[in-house]
Amino acid sequence: MTLAQYYDTVRTATQDICQPLQTEDYVPQPVPFVSPPKWHLAHSTWFFEEFILKKYLPGYVVFDEDFGFLFNSYYNNVGNRVFRANRGNITRPNVAQVYEYRQYVDAHMQELIQAKADDAALAGLIVLGLNHEQQHQELLVTDIKYILGGNPLFPVYDEVADWEAQHNTGTGFVTIDEGVYNVGHEGAGFSFDNEHGRHKVYLNQFTISNTLVTNAQYLEFINAGGYTNFNYWLDEGWSWVTENKIEAPLYWYIIDRQWMHYTLSGLKPVDPDAMLTHVSFYEAAAFAEWKRMRLPTEFEWEIASAQLNWGKRWEWTHSAYLPYPNFHKPDGALGEYNGKFMVNQMVLRGASCATPKGHSRNTYRNFFHAGERWQFTGIRLVKL
Numbered sequence: 001m002t003l004a005q006y007y008d009t010v011r012t013a014t015q016d017i018c019q020p021l022q023t024e025d026y027v028p029q030p031v032p033f034v035s036p037p038k039w040h041l042a043h044s045t046w047f048f049e050e051f052i053l054k055k056y057l058p059g060y061v062v063f064d065e066d067f068g069f070l071f072n073s074y075y076n077n078v079g080n081r082v083f084r085a086n087r088g089n090i091t092r093p094n095v096a097q098v099y100e101y102r103q104y105v106d107a108h109m110q111e112l113i114q115a116k117a118d119d120a121a122l123a124g125l126i127v128l129g130l131n132h133e134q135q136h137q138e139l140l141v142t143d144i145k146y147i148l149g150g151n152p153l154f155p156v157y158d159e160v161a162d163w164e165a166q167h168n169t170g171t172g173f174v175t176i177d178e179g180v181y182n183v184g185h186e187g188a189g190f191s192f193d194n195e196h197g198r199h200k201v202y203l204n205q206f207t208i209s210n211t212l213v214t215n216a217q218y219l220e221f222i223n224a225g226g227y228t229n230f231n232y233w234l235d236e237g238w239s240w241v242t243e244n245k246i247e248a249p250l251y252w253y254i255i256d257r258q259w260m261h262y263t264l265s266g267l268k269p270v271d272p273d274a275m276l277t278h279v280s281f282y283e284a285a286a287f288a289e290w291k292r293m294r295l296p297t298e299f300e301w302e303i304a305s306a307q308l309n310w311g312k313r314w315e316w317t318h319s320a321y322l323p324y325p326n327f328h329k330p331d332g333a334l335g336e337y338n339g340k341f342m343v344n345q346m347v348l349r350g351a352s353c354a355t356p357k358g359h360s361r362n363t364y365r366n367f368f369h370a371g372e373r374w375q376f377t378g379i380r381l382v383k384l
Contacts, residue, residue, distance in 0.1 A: 003123055004113045010130045011106055013356065014044060015099075017140050020157055026095045029088025030150045033372065034143045039071065039087045042098045044133040045105045046071040050078060051334065052129060053105065056122055057112045063104045064093070077333035127190055128334075134356040138375075141354040145264055146374050149251055154267040161264035163312075163353035163376065165274045170210035170309035173383065178205040181303045184324055185363040194338040195363045197324030201299045206382050208296055208304045212313055213287065213379040216272035218279075219259065221287050222248060232289045237282030240371050250278035250373045277313055277378055281346045281370040284316040284379045293381040294318065298365065300382065301349040305362040311355070313378025314348040314366055321345040321367040345369055352376035 001009070018026070018037055026038040035043075046067055053060045062068070070090055072081035082090065093101075109126075116122050148155050184198035185191040227247050230238045240246065251262040252270065259270040279287075288294050296304070298319035321342050329335035345367040351360030354376050368375065 003117070003126060004110055007109060007113060007126065007130060008106075010133050010356075011102070014041065014133060014137055014140065015102070017137060017144070021144070023095055025144070025147060027088060027091060028147050029085070030147060032085035034146045034374070035084075035087050035139070036090070036147075037140060037144060038095055038098050039090065040136050040140045040143070042067065042071040042093075042101060043073055044136045045098075045102045047132055048109055048126075048129050049105050050075075052122070052125055053108055053112065056116065056119075057108060060108060063101050067093075067101065075333040075336050077336065131190055131192070131359065132337075134359045137356050138352070138354045138359075141264075142375050145251075145262075149262040154262050156266040157264045159265055164261065164263040164268070164277060165271050166312050166353060167273055168211040168214070168275060168309065172210050173207045174210050174304055174307045175207045176203065176205065176300070176304050176307075179203060181299070183299050183302050183363075185361070189361075191361070191363065192338060192365075193327070193330065194323070194342075194365050197326045199325045203300060203303060206296070206300055206304075208300065208308070208382045209380055210308055211380075212275045212315070213381065214272065215270050215274050215276050218249070218276045218287065218379075219270075219272065221290050224290065226286060226290055232286040234282060234285055236370070237280075237286060240280070240282050244371075246283075249276065249283070252278075275313055275378055277376050278373050279316075279377055279379065280373040281316045281368075283373070284377075285318070287379055288381055291381060293383055296380060296382045298347040298349055301380075302362055305349070308380075310350040310362075311360060312353050313350065313376055314352045315350045315378055315380045317347045317349055319347045321347050321365070341367065348375075348377065 018041065021037060027036050029036050049062060050068065050072075054062065068078065069080055070082055072078050074081075112122075113126070144157060148157055180200050180202050182198055183201050185195035186198045226232060227241060233241060249261070253260050260267055261270050284295055295316055295318040298317040301315065301317055323339065323342055327339070329339035346369075348366040348368065349362075349364070351364065352375065
């Protein structure tokens, strides 16, 4: 696949995600951590305009001078921006204008790709932009689910979507021997800077499950008083439970004495045999405590991954999001991509059902705050 084809494929995939939406679905922002679909469409476009077209395409004229303020996410080096919690207030430009913006930028990007096909540095930056867009594709799916899931009518996004009903395909446990192992990305192919700094780690022998926790297993935890017994919870997690009145995974409801959950295909009965999803780190840690087991570290997960079935749920680890040895942030705005978030967040490994094809690898380090659970997250346990 040529770079021009790769660019077109990724950009088209973003718009395909939005195809089932109605105009009214593009704008809401029910909570600060969810961004409106319209904002995702524009922000991923702004990335190419700001970091590539303005620098590399002579005579390029920005589509709209205000869009940099409206659709910058967190790049302080670029300039001021709309406060994250106010993204839902951006009713103008309208949806049609945002799609015009995408078409305008896409046309100029294809012009640039053809003109500078041999520029390796530029190609690398474009690939970064495409991987950035793929990250937003996953966020777009989970943000759409959160927006629709807050609608009391529980509207259907896709009648045939069955991601929440996925089952485990493996069985049993895998034992990894004690030893010194290399972790981190190496070799050809794209990777983010937070994967760099390949280094050695010592691991004690451990035995890790080849399956993720199912809904039935988690229901046992709920029925055993898991959300009412503070002994299972980290102190901060117990505060999170009590302050937010948490009683079940996100999107779970008891209706007519039956556990139901909101899925991308509407409100459905909870499938007991399906892999659990939409739980926080706090819930994962509490479940592990109740089972008298533990979560893996991110390094244990990476070393065991070759022998595991993974890729349907982002898996919580008990590792804080920290830089690897010799990690260096790039200069300028792109240096803000990962490094400045290395505090108060936990690492998730693997991928999920919403991760775009070709965007997963076993060194990928996802990260979220411990109480966040609107992503397709799951739990894998290690024996004590």
